[in-house]
Amino acid sequence: MSLLGDRSSGPADDLAQLEAGLDALESQREQKTSRLRKAWAATWPPLVFLALLVGVWQLVYNAKVVDPVRLPSPSDTVNSLKDQFNAGDLQKASWNSVRRGALGFLASLAIATPLGLLVGRVKPVRRAVGPILSGLQSLPSVAWVPAAILWFGLSDTTIYFVVLMGAVPSIANGMVSGLDQVPPLFLRVGRVLGARGLASARHVLLPAALPGYVGGLRQGWAFSWRSLMAAELIARSPDLGLGVGQLLDLSRQNLDTAGVFAGIISILVIGIAVELCVFAPLERQVLRRRGLVAATV
Amino acid sequence: MQVVEAGPAVAVRGLTKRFGAAPNVLEDVSLAVAEGEFLCILGASGCGKSTLLGLVADLDQPTAGSVEVLGGKPSLMFQEPALFPWLTARENVELALRLKGVGKQDRRERARDLLELVRLKDAGTKRVHELSGGMRQRVAMARALAQDSHVLLMDEPFAALDAITRDVLHEELVRIRESQKLTVLFVTHNVREAVRLGDRVVLLSSRPGRVVKEYDVNIGQPRRIESPEVAALSVAITDDLRSEIRRHGGQS
Numbered sequence: 001m002s003l004l005g006d007r008s009s010g011p012a013d014d015l016a017q018l019e020a021g022l023d024a025l026e027s028q029r030e031q032k033t034s035r036l037r038k039a040w041a042a043t044w045p046p047l048v049f050l051a052l053l054v055g056v057w058q059l060v061y062n063a064k065v066v067d068p069v070r071l072p073s074p075s076d077t078v079n080s081l082k083d084q085f086n087a088g089d090l091q092k093a094s095w096n097s098v099r100r101g102a103l104g105f106l107a108s109l110a111i112a113t114p115l116g117l118l119v120g121r122v123k124p125v126r127r128a129v130g131p132i133l134s135g136l137q138s139l140p141s142v143a144w145v146p147a148a149i150l151w152f153g154l155s156d157t158t159i160y161f162v163v164l165m166g167a168v169p170s171i172a173n174g175m176v177s178g179l180d181q182v183p184p185l186f187l188r189v190g191r192v193l194g195a196r197g198l199a200s201a202r203h204v205l206l207p208a209a210l211p212g213y214v215g216g217l218r219q220g221w222a223f224s225w226r227s228l229m230a231a232e233l234i235a236r237s238p239d240l241g242l243g244v245g246q247l248l249d250l251s252r253q254n255l256d257t258a259g260v261f262a263g264i265i266s267i268l269v270i271g272i273a274v275e276l277c278v279f280a281p282l283e284r285q286v287l288r289r290r291g292l293v294a295a296t297v
Numbered sequence: 298m299q300v301v302e303a304g305p306a307v308a309v310r311g312l313t314k315r316f317g318a319a320p321n322v323l324e325d326v327s328l329a330v331a332e333g334e335f336l337c338i339l340g341a342s343g344c345g346k347s348t349l350l351g352l353v354a355d356l357d358q359p360t361a362g363s364v365e366v367l368g369g370k371p372s373l374m375f376q377e378p379a380l381f382p383w384l385t386a387r388e389n390v391e392l393a394l395r396l397k398g399v400g401k402q403d404r405r406e407r408a409r410d411l412l413e414l415v416r417l418k419d420a421g422t423k424r425v426h427e428l429s430g431g432m433r434q435r436v437a438m439a440r441a442l443a444q445d446s447h448v449l450l451m452d453e454p455f456a457a458l459d460a461i462t463r464d465v466l467h468e469e470l471v472r473i474r475e476s477q478k479l480t481v482l483f484v485t486h487n488v489r490e491a492v493r494l495g496d497r498v499v500l501l502s503s504r505p506g507r508v509v510k511e512y513d514v515n516i517g518q519p520r521r522i523e524s525p526e527v528a529a530l531s532v533a534i535t536d537d538l539r540s541e542i543r544r545h546g547g548q549s
């Protein structure tokens with residue numbers, strides 16, 4: 001209060017009121033839409049599209065354009081999913097794959113984050129490692145499967161190795177681009193405020209780089225999941241626990257087309273579910289806090 | 298940094314700055330800002346005003362010359378508010394306190410007081426994107442004041458604001474400067490703004506930036522930007538500024 005000085009005088013009050021008026025006029029007014037309505041608005045268009053897709057599928061099936069052995073009907077596929085569920089295979093396989101994907105992703109995170117920091121902030125490292133890192137991002141990690149099998153045999157190590165090779169470059173590149181997007185002005189502000197070294201990294205650099213990093217995480221998950229499926233489809237052995245990819249390949253061997261379709265669907269659904277439940281909200285939260293997405297979307 | 302009695306709060310001596318092989322941006326600039334003085338530096342766009350403040354704030358190294366600031370690090374308000382968008386208004390102010398080593402309890406209280414000082418005590422929980430341009434600059438001012446240095450450097454802080462808001466913030470700045478007993482080095486390309494705010498105005502030339510002329514502003518506060526006294530001095534300074542700019546036209 002002592003900071004305010006004398007407030008009893010007329011002109012000062014006038015100024016305060018004037019300012020309050022300006023603030024009120026200029027601040028954007030928050031528009032409140034209910035959460036439910038927002039969720040509904042985001043849900044129904046893809047559902048309608050999905051229904052259309054299934055409809056077309058059913059029509060094609062009815063028209064018998066394709067040999068029914070090659071193209072199962074939607075209901076055959078659903079039944080196959082039910083059977084897998086009743087036998088307990090679906091749950092077991094999903095759990096195994098999700099666990100592998102999550103572990104592989106976390107390990108990638110632990111490796112890629114310091115790597116990204118190093119490449120982003122240390123010039124010589126960037127010159128040497130940067131091009132290779134972005135090049136690796138365009139190398140499909142399936143390409144590593146044969147090599148991994150030769151090195152590690154049909155083991156969990158093979159699977160995790162392939163996942164790492166898929167996810168580490170995306171996450172590290174996300175970190176690098178996040179760091180590149182930090183406005184130099186923020187670093188200067190930090191220095192004026194007395195932030196140096198670690199304090200500057202912690203309070204200015206890292207929070208400023210977060211949007212790019214989170215984008216990298218999201219992509220990193222997509223790459224983890226893809227690489228995992230590639231590895232599971234190729235590397236099969238009784239020693240390895242059953243994963244969704246292995247389940248899919250099993251159906252192929254049994255010429256069970258409905259089972260193959262069921263496998264594709266479960267891989268897709270798990271991938272989308274993780275994306276929707278973890279990464280999309282995380283990214284939205286980070287961006288919304290900074291006013292980078294409209295609050296109404 | 299030795300505290301010399303009655304010495305200037307900011308002493309700039311023979312400052313020269315150039316970037317790489319380009320010609321000098323600033324050349325032999327000498328200035329002294331007395332304690333408690335409000336000095337405005339006036340210059341055309343691109344004449345090196347921001348460069349000068351960067352040197353005074355010790356963000357960049359001069360090519361030649363020296364800068365001395367009484368009582369250590371000055372605080373600096375940039376041309377843009379440059380608030381951190383991942384923090385709320387209050388957290389932005391608190392960060393400045395935290396980096397100064399102020400404890401958690403004190404931080405809260407000080408940040409609240411500072412926001413009240415810039416009349417934003419109810420906007421503390423707002424995020425940067427929810428604030429208007431004028432409010433952002435006031436938060437930036439609170440953050441600068443949180444550094445608790447006696448010298449405040451300001452780099453055209455109101456240039457991007459509309460005239461009505463700018464006028465209000467001028468009044469606000471004069472009030473705060475008086476209550477906090479600040480020494481202010483204020484940079485602008487707006488002649489009237491310089492005369493409205495400054496105790497003294499220094500005119501800087503362009504390419505290279507040199508001190509051309511100084512003007513004492515002997516008009517009591519509160520001043521109004523529309524007043525005839527402010528207008529009269531502004532006309533005189535504008536004439537000098539124009540003839541300074543005309544010189545460049547003749548050269549090419």
Ligand SMILES: Nc1ncnc2c1ncn2[C@@H]1O[C@H](COP(=O)(O)OP(=O)(O)OP(=O)(O)O)[C@@H](O)[C@H]1O
Binds near residue numbers: 322340343345348
């Ligand atoms: N880091 C830099 N490297 C090279 N040139 C620079 C750098 N910073 C500034 N300059 C040059 O120095 C000159 C002065 O720039 P400065 O930003 O200090 O001008 P200013 O007076 O603040 O301009 P404005 O009114 O537009 O803010 C410009 O010609 C600019 O191109």
Ligand SMILES: [Mg+2]
Binds near residue numbers: 346347348
């Ligand atoms: Mg400038």
